[in-house]
Amino acid sequence: MGHDTQVQAKSKKQYEYDRHHNAVHMRKQVINFAIMIFLTFLAFAVVVADFSAYFIKPVILLLAGVQVVLQLYSFMHMDDKKASHMGVISTFVWFGAVIAFTMFLTFLTIIWW
Amino acid sequence: MEETKFTPQTWPDKPEQATMEGKNKFVGIWIFICSDITLFASVFATYLSLKDKGPAGMEFSAASLFELPLAFVMTMLLLTSSLTSVYAMYHLKNHNFKGVQIWMSITVLLGLGFLALEIYEFYHYVHLGFGYTQSAFSSAFFTLVGTHGLHVVIGLVWIVCLIVRNARRGLSLYNAPKYYAASIFWHFIDVIWVFIFTVVYLMGVLG
Structure with a gap:
């Protein structure tokens, strides 16, 4: 159960x-x-x-x-490396950060140039 | 199941992940948070693009509008509430239910303090004429900070429900993952606020 x-x-x-x-x-x-x-x-x-x-x-x-x-x-x-699915979680968080950074870049460069 | 009565001696080391349900909740809340990161990324990017933009001759700008003392107090309240929820999780690991409830309640009080200041701040801006529809800048600002405020409201309602609903239940492997997930969500609210006070308030004051 x-x-x-x-x-x-x-x-x-x-x-x-x-x-x-x-x-x-x-x-x-x-x-x-x-x-x-x-x-x-x-x-x-x-x-x-x-x-x-x-x-x-x-x-x-x-x-x-x-x-x-x-x-x-x-x-x-x-x-906490022993926590369940920590590898999956880290991957998601850091890819989330990459996506966030890409969004800043896109929005800001649209305004600047 | 939830009827199992634990003592501090039989309580597992990782009560939040001792059951399959707990493991699923743990990875579930994190995947939700990752989707939330992209939500905030879009409202942050929008804010940065539309900062100080509005009708010609607009009197409002980030530099003239924002005040640091209020932002500082709000930051301290939210950061401290993050620590108090860590204390709650410490007592959760030690199977001390009273400790969990007390520290979670303090977290709620600090969160309410933060929310009250945010409502005051919004009220103040609207009073000055800086309403949601005043300019692109005001829409972007209220959407960004308001989305964060909405998360605070949801977090508070969530934690209050946990405290009330489990008051007579005591700590079990059924509700330990629920408290843990709520605490992770609460920390995430603080993570977002760190960027808000840096990007909106501190960099706003610089112009």
Whole structure:
């Protein structure tokens, strides 16, 4: 049945190990969150600091890219190679990104030239 | 099936993918997200092409309209709500249902805060005369940010339904994948917002 699985009681050691592992993983997530907040803050700060637009635009786009990859691979667990169908998922996501980029290119070049 | 009562000791390591149904939901939500990426790509591309475009002598431009403090607060609210849903998934893995419900509720509250600010922002623009049909720029802006706002509304309704419907059920392998899929969707809303605050607000203010 779709909702069935094997039920297995963990040994005390295994249980404690898994709990510890989950806690360590959660701490890593909080660090990732702190990095994302920092990147966001940096992006706003660069704009408020009023540098040349030719400098700011690539920098904040890069910061957004880094933050999105961090979000995908940590919060959305794309780093979890053991998750089911992760290969299919990564393929779809990155092809989605390629399609998105092509759309930007098409729309913007239609306007520019 | 869902009647199986689990304890933290018998709860599987990956409760969201322990069953066939869970595995299917996991890949299903991701394929939905990939189709959503193309939806947002098209509204983003449209916005970038039509930014600041409108009738001759239009008084509205991205640089004069957008204000960074509001966008900053909205970003912080949504980013924090992403973390709180990670906390909910941490408790899901530890078979702590109360933790899941509490953190999901905090996620909903932060999402509501974000939504309230977005409604205020739209109301403010319309009040200034920058309505949906004012110009190509205004249509493209409201379509892009509004599509994201619609996703926030759907995400909130989804999570509230989960919290209410499962309140007495407790955690099982039947509902764990549902919470997980909702949390993945919520993170995706944050991913889109990162591009919106960068491309629309930050680059908008630069002119």
